[in-house]
Amino acid sequence: MALKMYGGLSAAALGEQLGTSSEAARQQLVRLAEEGHVAAESISSGVGRPTQVWGLTPAAQSRFPDTHAALTVQLLDILREQLGDTALDAVIAAREQATRTEYEAALADAGDLKDRVDRLVDLRSREGYMAAWTEQEDGSFLLTENHCPICAAATACQGFCRAELDVFKSVLGPDVEVHRQDHIVSGGRRCSYVIRSAHVQ
Known part of the structure; x- marks a missing residue:
């Protein structure tokens, strides 16, 4: 102090x-x-x-005290009350597109699915999600995020969570299936995603 x-x-x-x-x-x-x-x-x-x-x-x-989470929720509430859900959806969509563009650039020269998952995890870790991945016996990958730095915003508006899942699906490729398994906002200890090639049964 x-x-x-x-x-x-x-x-x-x-x-x-x-x-x-x-x-x-x-x-x-x-x-x-x-x-x-x-x-x-x-x-x-x-x-x-x-x-x-x-x-x-x-x-x-x-x-030290940090009220940014409370401020974020307050701003989202004001945005929804003053401009409506359409404006809030537009903000989420803009953030989703910016994230997608950044991730696509980072994964542009990635090789196989394992390499793409590894790079995605690195991006998420640098953003504070404490991400990791493991390869499962069935050939799928489990991506885990042990922290959510936007949890307050995501709790106030779950459109952020939907947008993140859509970004994962987009940047990992059309031949990849991504399913959320655990969800912090829904009471889970962490967020986790099962990722597998659509060609692997």
Whole structure:
């Protein structure tokens, strides 16, 4: 909290803020650095050794209140109330098309279905879905997403979930069947999709 409020601080300055010794503050900083929440930077201030100044990493921001989910739901409600479902559907369709275009470019030179699934999982993981895939005994693939970064929006408007499923079907190809098996919005622990070649029975 002190680093968030005051910006980069040395261990001595942080200790002063917390009413403790610089060594005690340094030990806490080292522990937080091991967890990926803070990082040190050496800053020269004239003659003498550079001062080690500690600051928050991007990962640390998640430890502070964030109302973006509530804001998203509020904006969707306002959009629906003020402009109607048609406008909301248009927004979802535009997002769906943008996602499809991005994914198609990423999968353009992919080889077989396994390669396409692997690339799709990589895209989804980078977007925060904590995605993974496994190959099943029957030759199908199970794509799992253990987190949904748009869960609030998807709960408020399940058109987002429909659009994502449509994008999967589109980018994986017309010869591929995609079926949602688990669904976070419906109470599941995760979202999962069974993917198989339409030619495999």
